[in-house]
Amino acid sequence: MEVKILPLGPIQTNAFFLxxxxxxxxxxxxxGAHEAIAALLEEKGLTLDALLLTHGxxxxxxxxxxxxKDGVPLYGHRADLDLxxxxxxxxxxxxxxxxxxxxxxDYWVDQGTQLELLGESIEVxxxxxxxxxxxxxxxxxxxxxxxxxxxxxxxxxxxxLPGGNFSIIEQSIRNRVYTLPDETEIFPGHGPVTSVxxxxxxxxxxxxxx
Numbered sequence: 001m002e003v004k005i006l007p008l009g010p011i012q013t014n015a016f017f018l019x020x021x022x023x024x025x026x027x028x029x030x031x032g033a034h035e036a037i038a039a040l041l042e043e044k045g046l047t048l049d050a051l052l053l054t055h056g057x058x059x060x061x062x063x064x065x066x067x068x069k070d071g072v073p074l075y076g077h078r079a080d081l082d083l084x085x086x087x088x089x090x091x092x093x094x095x096x097x098x099x100x101x102x103x104x105x106d107y108w109v110d111q112g113t114q115l116e117l118l119g120e121s122i123e124v125x126x127x128x129x130x131x132x133x134x135x136x137x138x139x140x141x142x143x144x145x146x147x148x149x150x151x152x153x154x155x156x157x158x159x160x161l162p163g164g165n166f167s168i169i170e171q172s173i174r175n176r177v178y179t180l181p182d183e184t185e186i187f188p189g190h191g192p193v194t195s196v197x198x199x200x201x202x203x204x205x206x207x208x209x210x
Contacts, residue, residue, distance in 0.1 A: 054148025056083025065101035080133025129169020130157030
């Protein structure tokens with residue numbers, strides 16, 4: 001499977017374009033994703049099977065409405081329903097001039113949901129704490145997870161935004177990130193790729209339980 005990392009938008013939010021044979025999926029849709037993915041789809045002669053949203057914050061969803069107009073099904077967690085349906089509620093902590101168009105989620109996912117996409121089984125893990133509806137998408141056969149903003153290389157997601165909570169994000173990381181196999185690569189919503197092993201070893205914000 002090929003993974004293209006596309007840092008996009010005003011705060012360099014990672015979008016992940018996954019290709020496996022004739023199938024492709026996008027994880028998160030920051031500003032600029034629609035144009036970038038359209039070019040890749042044309043270049044490779046693919047169609048986009050799904051848009052998986054790790055959570056409802058504006059920097060991850062700005063272009064989601066454009067994909068929805070194209071008929072691409074959207075996946076997300078119901079705990080972020082208000083963020084998906086009323087993105088202008090984030091205007092006080094967004095950036096001026098960024099379009100904030102509502103989207104309707106076609107398929108709600110939750111802890112333990114198994115998705116069959118890309119010819120792979122994708123496990124959903126609910127990892128709140130940065131916001132109520134943050135999920136990660138885990139591809140066991142690829143030893144990869146796409147974590148949204150729950151954890152970054154050497155850091156964690158902000159907990160000072162509405163719905164953020166340090167004790168909750170701490171439990172999410174310990175119980176649903178650090179319990180993945182150590183060799184699992186973590187593709188976070190911002191910044192470089194890391195691994196479960198590396199974060200258990202050096203992440204100063206959340207230490208694994210001894």
